[in-house]
Amino acid sequence: MVTAADAQLEISRPTPETLLIRLAGPWVLRRDLPDLIDAVERHAPRGAVRRIAVDATRLETWDSMLIAELRRLKTMCAAGGVEIDFAALPDGARRLIDLATATSERPPQRRSQGRHGFRVAVGVEVIRAVRSVGDMVGFLGETIQALVAAVRGHARFRWVDLLQVMQEHGPAALPIVGLVNFLVGMIIAFIGAIQLERFAAEIYVANLVGVGVVREMGPMMTAIILAGRTSAAFAAQLGTMQVNEEISAFRTMGIPPMQFLVLPRVIALVLMVPLLTVYADVIGIFGGAVVSLVKLHLSLTLFYQQLVGALSMIDWIGGLIKAAVFGVIIVLSGCLRGMQASRSASAVGYAATSAVVTGIVFIIATDAVFTIIYIVLGI
Amino acid sequence: MQSAAPPNDSPICDFAPRDGEAHIQVRGLTMAYGNFVLQRDLNFTINRGDIFVIMGGSGSGKSTLLNHLLGLNPPAKGQVLFEGHSLWDATPEERDLILRRVGVLYQSGALWSSMTLEENIALPLGEYTNLSERQIRELVGFKLALVGLSGFEDYFPSQISGGMRKRAGLARAMALDPEILFFDEPSAGLDPITAKRLDDLILDLRATLGATVVVVTHELDSIFAIGTNSVFLDIERRTQTALGDPKRLRDECPDPTVHSFLTRGRETIEAAQ
Ligand SMILES: Nc1ncnc2c1ncn2[C@@H]1O[C@H](COP(=O)(O)OP(=O)(O)O)[C@@H](O)[C@H]1O
Numbered sequence: 001m002v003t004a005a006d007a008q009l010e011i012s013r014p015t016p017e018t019l020l021i022r023l024a025g026p027w028v029l030r031r032d033l034p035d036l037i038d039a040v041e042r043h044a045p046r047g048a049v050r051r052i053a054v055d056a057t058r059l060e061t062w063d064s065m066l067i068a069e070l071r072r073l074k075t076m077c078a079a080g081g082v083e084i085d086f087a088a089l090p091d092g093a094r095r096l097i098d099l100a101t102a103t104s105e106r107p108p109q110r111r112s113q114g115r116h117g118f119r120v121a122v123g124v125e126v127i128r129a130v131r132s133v134g135d136m137v138g139f140l141g142e143t144i145q146a147l148v149a150a151v152r153g154h155a156r157f158r159w160v161d162l163l164q165v166m167q168e169h170g171p172a173a174l175p176i177v178g179l180v181n182f183l184v185g186m187i188i189a190f191i192g193a194i195q196l197e198r199f200a201a202e203i204y205v206a207n208l209v210g211v212g213v214v215r216e217m218g219p220m221m222t223a224i225i226l227a228g229r230t231s232a233a234f235a236a237q238l239g240t241m242q243v244n245e246e247i248s249a250f251r252t253m254g255i256p257p258m259q260f261l262v263l264p265r266v267i268a269l270v271l272m273v274p275l276l277t278v279y280a281d282v283i284g285i286f287g288g289a290v291v292s293l294v295k296l297h298l299s300l301t302l303f304y305q306q307l308v309g310a311l312s313m314i315d316w317i318g319g320l321i322k323a324a325v326f327g328v329i330i331v332l333s334g335c336l337r338g339m340q341a342s343r344s345a346s347a348v349g350y351a352a353t354s355a356v357v358t359g360i361v362f363i364i365a366t367d368a369v370f371t372i373i374y375i376v377l378g379i
Numbered sequence: 380m381q382s383a384a385p386p387n388d389s390p391i392c393d394f395a396p397r398d399g400e401a402h403i404q405v406r407g408l409t410m411a412y413g414n415f416v417l418q419r420d421l422n423f424t425i426n427r428g429d430i431f432v433i434m435g436g437s438g439s440g441k442s443t444l445l446n447h448l449l450g451l452n453p454p455a456k457g458q459v460l461f462e463g464h465s466l467w468d469a470t471p472e473e474r475d476l477i478l479r480r481v482g483v484l485y486q487s488g489a490l491w492s493s494m495t496l497e498e499n500i501a502l503p504l505g506e507y508t509n510l511s512e513r514q515i516r517e518l519v520g521f522k523l524a525l526v527g528l529s530g531f532e533d534y535f536p537s538q539i540s541g542g543m544r545k546r547a548g549l550a551r552a553m554a555l556d557p558e559i560l561f562f563d564e565p566s567a568g569l570d571p572i573t574a575k576r577l578d579d580l581i582l583d584l585r586a587t588l589g590a591t592v593v594v595v596t597h598e599l600d601s602i603f604a605i606g607t608n609s610v611f612l613d614i615e616r617r618t619q620t621a622l623g624d625p626k627r628l629r630d631e632c633p634d635p636t637v638h639s640f641l642t643r644g645r646e647t648i649e650a651a652q
Pocket residue numbers: 412417435436437438439440441442443444
């Protein structure tokens with residue numbers, strides 16, 4: 001940067017009541033400028049000075065930095081009842097100062113966002129958790145209403161939407177669902193094999209893998225994967241629509257968003273999640289069989305025969321009912337959080353995260369409830 | 380179109396000023412997305428101190444032209460010269476140096492949503508200058524005061540209205556005292572009073588900071604209130620069809636599209652009645 005000379009500041013006191021500020025050199029965006037306010041305060045003890053004048057005859061160049069400083073000076077003088085005279089400043093500079101001191105609109109009073117203690121934080125979280133159960137139940141109710149309307153033939157949604165959701169959140173999820181469940185089947189077989197070998201009961205690996213995968217791990221792992229994949233996607237889609245006021249547009253046109261947006265997604269996933277779960281079960285069992293073959297030298301035929309004896313139709317049905325319920329949870333958590341999104345750009349990301357967390361928590365909690373019900377019913 | 384199109388390189392109405400110091404020159408520019416040619420053979424000069432209006436119907440390529448002027452889009456043909464240097468052929472360092480002297484107000488304000496207004500404006504100041512924190516705070520306060528938003532330093536963009544966001548975007552665009560300010564539809568979505576205030580602000584800024592201003596707008600009030608020079612992009616003919624002071628174009632340009640744009644089709648409607 002080329003500078004002829006540095007910015008200079010000279011303060012004098014022609015009379016006891018006036019302060020004269022002489023500016024010289026370039027006053028531009030630079031760090032090494034003299035601190036105007038500080039200098040004035042040092043020269044003018046509070047109350048003594050009644051008038052401040054600025055002399056700019058030797059001022060070379062100036063930009064916003066000078067105006068910013070003079071504006072602060074002016075505000076300070078106004079607060080202290082000191083008269084300030086900018087008449088000697090260049091025209092442009094004077095106009096800018098006037099422009100910047102013209103009235104701004106007043107910020108509205110804001111609620112204080114003070115920090116709270118630990119106990120308050122815990123309380124807030126508990127209330128939030130309870131409320132989210134309430135939200136989900138309420139949302140479920142609205143969905144059922146929409147479903148009833150659909151059964152009566154009043155519901156409005158497009159079949160294209162249904163098919164598209166089925167495509168995107170069914171077949172498209174096959175690779176990841178397959179991979180994860182294959183690994184889970186292998187893990188169950190490994191752990192089981194080590195324990196069962198001690199009792200020379202290796203053949204029961206097939207029971208362990210079969211029951212474990214079909215009743216628990218197949219439905220649950222599939223649902224958790226879909227919570228990450230599908231819930232997040234739904235939350236982002238509906239959240240974006242909320243931000244763009246598309247959801248309000250549906251409402252004002254008398255098209256209930258629950259019917260148009262949520263219903264096709266619910267129907268699609270209630271169909272797709274059990275189907276994906278059957279596939280996940282088969283792959284998971286296959287993973288277990290591979291481990292049995294390699295580690296325990298259990299032939300596939302033997303494994304299969306043992307498996308058929310171990311699994312009843314009830315196990316399959318129990319697992320698939322769970323899967324269908326998980327499907328509803330996945331859709332509801334995604335759509336709920338998406339519709340709850342506020343109207344800002346960051347809301348979409350927040351909705352997606354929150355949907356995944358809600359989905360997984362509800363899936364695991366529901367799974368626990370199912371386990372208890374099945375035990376009580378003796379299934 | 381009744382008459383045959385004139386040769387592409389001469390606009391129908393050329394009232395461009397013949398003197399003045401060129402700030403940005405557009406030479407034989409063709410803009411395209413892939414094979415889709417938006418505009419061809421653009422030739423005009425933006426002079427220092429101009430308030431240059433880019434006019435044209437929706438989809439005629441005004442925002443795209445703005446991106447070309449900023450060196451963000453590669454010209455399909457021709458050149459954009461910033462003080463005689465081609466932006467697109469400059470090294471990244473040279474381009475950064477030029478862009479540092481440029482301020483842009485995007486159509487939606489484009490404030491960073493995770494930062495307060497103060498942080499939004501302080502970020503470029505912190506990046507490009509070595510000012511002290513006190514100086515940065517004073518500058519931020521001044522820029523916000525200029526756009527009438529004193530006291531909103533700690534607000535997030537989501538907590539203020541659209542018009543305020545636009546003004547805050549202007550404060551950010553002005554953070555580094557740019558020599559040239561670009562506006563993409565500054566008054567779109569604003570109420571007439573706020574829009575008028577923005578126009579006044581643009582005039583004041585040009586008068587006081589001596590900045591060159593390039594504005595994309597369809598607001599006729601704005602165009603005539605602030606524009607000193609302009610280019611009209613014709614969406615049918617895919618090239619510029621008028622250059623010069625918009626008031627003079629309104630009164631003297633015989634081209635029907637330009638005329639109807641600048642009179643909001645009033646005469647066409649009268650003729651039809
Ligand atoms: N990134 C892009 N890729 C491809 N086409 C684009 C892109 N941006 C804009 N367009 C197309 O270029 C045309 C002009 O767009 P734009 O410059 O935004 O027009 P204006 O601002 O005048 O309304 C439009 O038809 C638009 O579809």
